[in-house]
Amino acid sequence: MAVLGIESSAHTLGVGVVEGGRVLSNEKSMYHMGPGGIIPAKAADLHADNVGPLVSAALKRAHISVRDISAIGYTKGPGLGPCLRVGQLAAETIAAHSGIPIIPVNHAVAHIEVTRSMFGARDPLVLYVSGGNSQILAITDSPFRHYHVYGETLDIGVGNMLDNFARAADLDPAWGSSVERLARGGRYIQMPYTVKGMDFTFTGLMTNASRLLGGRPSRDVAYSLQETCFSMLCEATERALFLTRKSEILLSGGVAQNSRLRAMLESIAQSHGIRAHAAPNSLNADNGAMIAVVAEKYQEKGFRFPSKARGIDQRYRIDTVEIGW
Numbered sequence: 001m002a003v004l005g006i007e008s009s010a011h012t013l014g015v016g017v018v019e020g021g022r023v024l025s026n027e028k029s030m031y032h033m034g035p036g037g038i039i040p041a042k043a044a045d046l047h048a049d050n051v052g053p054l055v056s057a058a059l060k061r062a063h064i065s066v067r068d069i070s071a072i073g074y075t076k077g078p079g080l081g082p083c084l085r086v087g088q089l090a091a092e093t094i095a096a097h098s099g100i101p102i103i104p105v106n107h108a109v110a111h112i113e114v115t116r117s118m119f120g121a122r123d124p125l126v127l128y129v130s131g132g133n134s135q136i137l138a139i140t141d142s143p144f145r146h147y148h149v150y151g152e153t154l155d156i157g158v159g160n161m162l163d164n165f166a167r168a169a170d171l172d173p174a175w176g177s178s179v180e181r182l183a184r185g186g187r188y189i190q191m192p193y194t195v196k197g198m199d200f201t202f203t204g205l206m207t208n209a210s211r212l213l214g215g216r217p218s219r220d221v222a223y224s225l226q227e228t229c230f231s232m233l234c235e236a237t238e239r240a241l242f243l244t245r246k247s248e249i250l251l252s253g254g255v256a257q258n259s260r261l262r263a264m265l266e267s268i269a270q271s272h273g274i275r276a277h278a279a280p281n282s283l284n285a286d287n288g289a290m291i292a293v294v295a296e297k298y299q300e301k302g303f304r305f306p307s308k309a310r311g312i313d314q315r316y317r318i319d320t321v322e323i324g325w
């Protein structure tokens, strides 16, 4: 039977249907940010308006009805509280009428697992890069099977930094792709580069890049910002690769849509004689199918989530989440 997934952690509301790991539908609607960024209550209001029609659209596109659904996954966190709550309430409402089991899903696990299952990656080193977080991870079985964090940002996510820079440079949303476009053909300017072991920080870099705007061509600043932050991520990833000796690298999360980062990671993989994988952009952007993919795995492994294990958690860390596969 099919599994429904609802993603609502930030500006995107996504509803997807999967069956046997295959994506049958993946519908979405977006809250369009103004220059001030996302206003959580307004995004949540929009998600609340859209979630009913979007669930219907996802079922219709998958050519199924609610009776064909065996589980409903929703994003428990991390994310914005009001937005997360919409997804949870939608899942609880559908389940209340149908008795379908509800499965809370960690957003980062979903980003990674949709890529991992697509490529059949058994035990990869993962670079997870999003607005809210940036981490280097791999699966460990001790003390329970989960994604261990080898390195991570000590301040803000790389996507958040790129978004902030794009706002300072007055670029169009979606900001990540706007920065990538602006950076084409730019020339390198030296910028602060902060890697501490396998951890990294981005706020100093962001402040420096924003200050350079106006004094230097914005194309050069955008180019240098990308080169610097992606080099930091790749240096830390390569260090983790030496440590863990993994034979595959997996790139996932919203910033995995950036072609320059993909190329840099690919060249690291090539130099080590291993493979690098990144999903198509539609699955790296926030979406409902990735939530359904994880919910289906939990269901197959017989996990049950009573109401006290559900709810939302705005700071839901990936290394606290048991994965049973």
Ligand code: FE2
Binding pocket: 107, 111, 130, 131, 253, 254, 285, 286
């Ligand atoms: Fe995300």
